[in-house]
Amino acid sequence: MFRRLFVIIGFFLAVASARGQGSPPDQAEQQRILLDRIQQLEKRVSELEAKGGVSPAPTPPAPSTPVVQTPESEPAPAAQAPSPGPAHEHEARDEQAAVRQVETHYPSLQVRGFGDVNFSATDQKGVNSGFNLGQLDLHLASPLSRKVSYFGEISFTAQPTGYAVEVERSFIRYDYNDYFKISFGRFHTPIGYWNAAFHHGSWLQTTISRPEMVQFGGTFIPVHFVGFLAEGNIPSGGAGLGYSVGVGNGRGSTISRAGDAGDINDNRAWVANIYARPARLYGLQTGVSVYRDKITLSDGRSFREWISGAHLVWTKESPEFLAEFANVNHREVFTNAVSNSQAFYVQLGYRLPWFEKLVKPYYRFEYTHTPLSENVFGNHDLVGSTLGLRYDITNYASFKGEYRNTKRKTGDPTINGLFLQTDFTF
Amino acid sequence: MNATSKHRVAVSWVVIWISFHLYSSSAAQTPRGDDIAVVVNQETPVSDLSLAEVRKVLLGERQYWNSKLPVVLLIRAPVARERDVVLRVIYQMTEAQFKQYWVAKIFRAEAASPPKIVYSNDMQYELVSALPGAIGFVDARSVRRELKVLRVDGRLPGDHDYPLR
Numbered sequence: 001m002f003r004r005l006f007v008i009i010g011f012f013l014a015v016a017s018a019r020g021q022g023s024p025p026d027q028a029e030q031q032r033i034l035l036d037r038i039q040q041l042e043k044r045v046s047e048l049e050a051k052g053g054v055s056p057a058p059t060p061p062a063p064s065t066p067v068v069q070t071p072e073s074e075p076a077p078a079a080q081a082p083s084p085g086p087a088h089e090h091e092a093r094d095e096q097a098a099v100r101q102v103e104t105h106y107p108s109l110q111v112r113g114f115g116d117v118n119f120s121a122t123d124q125k126g127v128n129s130g131f132n133l134g135q136l137d138l139h140l141a142s143p144l145s146r147k148v149s150y151f152g153e154i155s156f157t158a159q160p161t162g163y164a165v166e167v168e169r170s171f172i173r174y175d176y177n178d179y180f181k182i183s184f185g186r187f188h189t190p191i192g193y194w195n196a197a198f199h200h201g202s203w204l205q206t207t208i209s210r211p212e213m214v215q216f217g218g219t220f221i222p223v224h225f226v227g228f229l230a231e232g233n234i235p236s237g238g239a240g241l242g243y244s245v246g247v248g249n250g251r252g253s254t255i256s257r258a259g260d261a262g263d264i265n266d267n268r269a270w271v272a273n274i275y276a277r278p279a280r281l282y283g284l285q286t287g288v289s290v291y292r293d294k295i296t297l298s299d300g301r302s303f304r305e306w307i308s309g310a311h312l313v314w315t316k317e318s319p320e321f322l323a324e325f326a327n328v329n330h331r332e333v334f335t336n337a338v339s340n341s342q343a344f345y346v347q348l349g350y351r352l353p354w355f356e357k358l359v360k361p362y363y364r365f366e367y368t369h370t371p372l373s374e375n376v377f378g379n380h381d382l383v384g385s386t387l388g389l390r391y392d393i394t395n396y397a398s399f400k401g402e403y404r405n406t407k408r409k410t411g412d413p414t415i416n417g418l419f420l421q422t423d424f425t426f
Numbered sequence: 427m428n429a430t431s432k433h434r435v436a437v438s439w440v441v442i443w444i445s446f447h448l449y450s451s452s453a454a455q456t457p458r459g460d461d462i463a464v465v466v467n468q469e470t471p472v473s474d475l476s477l478a479e480v481r482k483v484l485l486g487e488r489q490y491w492n493s494k495l496p497v498v499l500l501i502r503a504p505v506a507r508e509r510d511v512v513l514r515v516i517y518q519m520t521e522a523q524f525k526q527y528w529v530a531k532i533f534r535a536e537a538a539s540p541p542k543i544v545y546s547n548d549m550q551y552e553l554v555s556a557l558p559g560a561i562g563f564v565d566a567r568s569v570r571r572e573l574k575v576l577r578v579d580g581r582l583p584g585d586h587d588y589p590l591r
Contacts, residue, residue: 037503041545103557104539112533143538146496151535173535177493183535197534204530233487238478240487277487279478282518317523357520395522396529425529 107150109142113426114201118208122404122417133158134421137168137200147175155200167260168200168224179232186260189225190244190273191289192324193311202423206320206349206390208400209419211366212382213326213343219377220343220368221307221326222251222291224258225271240277246270250293251305255377265302269293275311283316289326294333295376302333303376317360320349330376341380343368349390360390383407388419397424461566461583462511462590465573469558470495474577477589481516483561485527486537491559499541500553500562508547508563515590563590 114137121129140152153169171185190196195214198205213220227248234241249259250269275287291307309326325344331337349362368382388402402419464480466472470491475483482488489497502509504521513524528540544550547564554560555572566583569575581588 034505037505037545108539110532110539112529139533141532141535141538149535149538169535171535175489177490178488197530199533201533204533240482279476279482282478282481316518357522392522395525 104143104146107142107144109140112139112141113137114139114203114423115426116202116421116423119420120417122415124415124417134202134423135200139199139201144172149173149175153199171229177232179235181231183229183231184227186224186226186258187229187246189222189271189291190229190231190246191221191271191291191307192273192309192326193285193287193313193322194324195221195223196244196273201425202400202421203396203398203425206360206362207347207364207386207388208402208421208423209386209404211324211343211345211347211364212368212380212384213324213345213366217256219256220328220341220380221309222258222269222293223256224260225250225269226258226260227268229271234274236276238279240279242275242277244271244273246272251295253296253298255295255297265294265296267294283314284312285315286310286312295330297376301375304331304333305329305376306331317349317351318353320347320351320360320362322347330374332375337373337375339371339373339375341368341370341374341377343380358392360392361388362390363387379409381409393422396426397422460507460591461588462508462563463566463569463583464561464576464578464590465554465564465569466561466576467554467556467558468572468574470561470574472576473574474580477516477579480576480578484512484516484541486531489537495559498553498557498560500544500550500560501541502547502550502563503543503545508565511590512563 114135116134118132118134119130120132135158136156138154140150140154142150144150150172151169152167152171155166155168157164157166167186169186169188171183171187173181173183175181188195188199192214194205194211198210200216202208210216212218214223216223225246225248227246229244229246229248231244232242234243247268247270249263250267251257251264252259253264269292271289271291273287273289275285277285287310289307289309289311291305291309293305295303295305297303306329307326308329309324311322311324313323314321323344323346325342328341328343330339330341343366345364345366347362347364349360351357351360364386366382366384366386368380370377370380374380384404384406386402386404388400391399393399400419400421400423402421404417404419405414406417407414464475472491479488483497484499486499491497501512513519513521517524517527519527528537531537532540542553544553544562547568550562550564551570551573554562555570564573566575569583575582578589579587583590
């Protein structure tokens with residue numbers, strides 16, 4: 001009988017243990033959240049007391065609060081309702097305060113910074129190992145009205161002689177509805193997935209480095225685009241279709257740069273991207289892109305450029321799957337000589353269920369081929385593998401470690417490298 | 427009472443005690459059972475959304491009810507059960523993933539601001555009543571009459587197979 005008793009107790013203890021392991025309540029995190037919340041509430045109470053005064057008799061709410069009267073922030077019905085008695089007045093005042101607190105005021109500038117610190121060591125001849133400061137990136141977002149917003153991004157990149165400051169993105173967007181939004185300015189070109197999904201903050205992406213085909217300062221695809229961009233959803237039910245269509249200056253005479261200060265020819269570049277996010281497969285996105293431009297190099301030669309790309313991604317983290325392909329076609333206007341270069345990458349990551357889901361190993365394979373006939377951006381050949389681990393120290397900072405194995409042209413040595421990074425947003 | 431009966435009684439008490447302990451601890455960790463109603467302002471021109479459409483709204487992929495009425499997302503502060511259900515069923519994200527999602531969303535310029543945080547149900551009722559286009563999530567037992575409760579996948583809170591619980 002006692003044996004049976006022990007078996008039953010053992011069974012329940014095992015179940016209890018499994019339950020404890022199955023639910024991941026991070027008590028320290030919850031306590032921190034609660035403390036934050038208490039502080040926020042205390043702050044709110046202080047603000048309300050300061051605004052309402054400490055007079056024992058409740059006074060009617062000031063109807064001329066600038067926030068409520070701003071044309072762009074329409075006064076809420078509750079804020080206009082008369083208050084028949086002290087209790088109602090008090091309730092109305094609380095209600096007004098709550099509404100005011102969450103109303104968006106215009107303009108409402110939000111600044112977010114991204115930074116990273118890196119260490120690298122490779123067996124490439126002539127390259128020293130050591131630390132570097134990476135990029136400091138500031139992102140600005142400011143709603144100017146209910147339908148107009150400004151977005152900007154400024155980066156500070158460490159150079160041997162100082163810091164290079166660059167306006168990475170700067171545009172104003174007008175929303176008509178979900179189906180039509182139009183922006184003017186400088187964007188990351190919506191070719192494929194990575195270039196429009198991950199910008200300069202390394203913290204946003206799983207890996208330390210971007211794939212070679214979308215490298216900042218790279219030339220394979222035009223990373224930046226100056227002009228206008230229309231985007232939105234396409235009424236398509238569960239297919240979840242969306243689009244981006246843009247017209248702009250295209251590449252500058254320095255092939256890696258967009259024509260920020262003006263086009264180098266009278267031919268506008270255009271880009272079109274269509275994608276699907278099926279409702280039944282939450283996390284899946286697939287799409288195709290095309291880009292057309294006429295490039296005029298500094299030596300006077302001109303080329304017609306056609307870029308076509310496709311992507312398939314699963315944006316959840318267990319697993320995360322990103323795959324993208326692009327073909328770049330160049331045809332010299334004078335000689336009609338044609339070249340086609342291809343690049344793709346496949347990246348797989350998985351946020352492990354253990355360690356409070358803070359650890360995410362990943363692997364990426366990438367390949368770039370440029371033929372000898374390619375005249376616009378020279379040789380880009382690459383076969384590379386990246387194996388790494390991301391550990392999220394907090395919700396807003398991570399450590400990453402990567403081993404990379406890359407080989408360029410035939411006959412070049414294989415390069416092995418160790419890369420470490422801590423990146424964060426603030 | 428013979429020895430066998432004593433043992434049976436002892437075993438029964440142990441089973442009852444452990445069952446009670448397990449039930450109470452699990453209830454404390456993951457409170458379940460009550461439906462979470464999706465509530466909107468009376469002027470919002472929707473009454474029935476599929477779960478996928480609710481997800482699209484909460485992900486910021488649908489930002490307008492119509493061209494004149496933007497969606498105003500309201501979400502309870504951390505630890506509230508309404509937030510847990512929204513994160514688990516709709517976003518299918520952890521708290522950390524949810525925060526990172528909105529940082530990335532704004533950084534990609536796909537949204538100008540994240541969902542607005544509300545600290546109590548009263549505050550949420552006031553905001554949904556006062557702000558045209560607002561959508562919030564409240565315990566179905568305490569829904570007020572001035573709010574419109576949306577059907578989700580054709581079901582109201584309390585219906586069999588209602589998805590938000």
